[in-house]
Amino acid sequence: MRALQYVEIGKPPQVVEIDKPTPAPGEVLLKVTAAGACHSDEFIMSLPEDQYIYGLPLTLGHEGVGIVEELGEGATGVKVGDAVAVYGPWGCGACKKCQEGHEQYCPHAAELGIAPPGLGSPGSMAEYMIVKSPRHLVPIGDLDPVAAVALTDAGLTPYHAIKSVMPRLSGASWVVTIGAGGLGHMAIQLLKVMTGASVITLDVNEEKLAFAREMGADHTALSDENAPEEIRKITGGAMADVVLDFVGIQPTVETAGKCVHTESEIVIVGVGNGALPVGIFTLPYETVVRAPYWGYRQELAEVVDLARRGKITVETETFPLDEGFKAYERMHEGSLRGRAVVVP
Ligand code: NAD
C-alpha cells in the first residue's frame, strides 16, 4: 500500500510503498477514507535530530477516518464496514485517566511505548491504518469523510479548550481567538454554538480576517503590537474574559497577556513554545493560564454529533495521497483555508 512518510530529518515527506498491515489481537484495521494535516506535523518535522522522538520512517497523520476493514482476534464493538473516526491520543486504557476517557493524559503511555497514530505509531496518511483498540473509534454515520476527519483534532482540541473555560463565558463575555487556521476556524464556530460570547479573532492578514468573519467572528483585528489597543476599543475598555491562542509563539502569548482583564483566563493551544510567566506583576490579578493537549474521548463523540447536526462545518482543501506533501507546503506558506485533507 502507499503511505506518506517522514523519512529523513529536515526533508519533505514522501510517498512510499509499504506492506499492508495485519491487525494483531484486539486491533482494528481501517481502510482510510481521509486524513487531516495538522500544524503539529509541520512542527515535529521542523525538529532537529536530537529533539525528534517520533521514530523514522514515520507514516504521518494523527487525524483519521476510515471504514473498518478487518478485526483482529477478540476485537469487538465495531463491525466490518462501519464508518469511524479515530480518537488519536491513545493511552494504556486501564489507568484512572484512561478509565475517565482522558487518555491524552495517560501517565503510562510513554513507558509502555504507546504513541498516537502519526506521532509515533503509523498514522492515517496511508491506504490502511491500524487502530490499537476499538475503544478509539467513534462512529461517524453518513458524515462525509473529508468533512469529518478534522473533527478528531481541529474540532476536538478547541472543543476541549472551550469546555474548560465555559464557566467564564456568558452572553456578555468577550473571547479573543488567535489564529484562524485549522483549529482556529473551528474554535470560532464552536464558541458561537456553545456560548453567547462575542468573538474577536486575530490573524496576520486581511484574507485570514475575512475568513474568520465568515466563520462567525464578530470582530477581527491584525495580530500585531496594536492588537491589545484594538481589543480595548472593540470591548469598550472591558478587555477579554478568555483568550484562546492557536499559535502559541512568544509574541502571541504576550499579546494574550495584554488582552485580558483581572480574573480572566488564557488558554495556550498552539505549540509555538511561547511562555507566559504568572506572577503578581506579569498579568492582571488572578489571571489563569492553561495549556491543554488534545481532548477527551467522549468529547470527540460530542464534536462528531455537532457536525452531524450541521452546527459546525470544517472548511477543507483536499490533496491526493501522492501529493500529500503539498498540503504541508501550503501550510508552511500560510495559504490554506481551513484544514488540508489528504485522500488516499
Ligand atoms: P494552521 O497552520 O492551520 O493555522 C495557523 C493559523 O495561525 C493561520 O491562520 C495563520 O495565519 C495564523 N497565524 C500565524 N502566525 C500568527 C500570529 N503571529 N498571530 C495570529 N495568527 C497567526 O495550524 P493548526 O493546525 O490550526 O494548529 C494551530 C496550532 O495548534 C499549532 O501550533 C499546532 O501545532 C497546535 N496544536 C496544538 C494541539 C494541542 O493539543 N495543544 C493540537 C493540535 C494543534
Ligand code: ZN
Ligand atoms: Zn494536531
Ligand code: ZN
Ligand atoms: Zn492510561
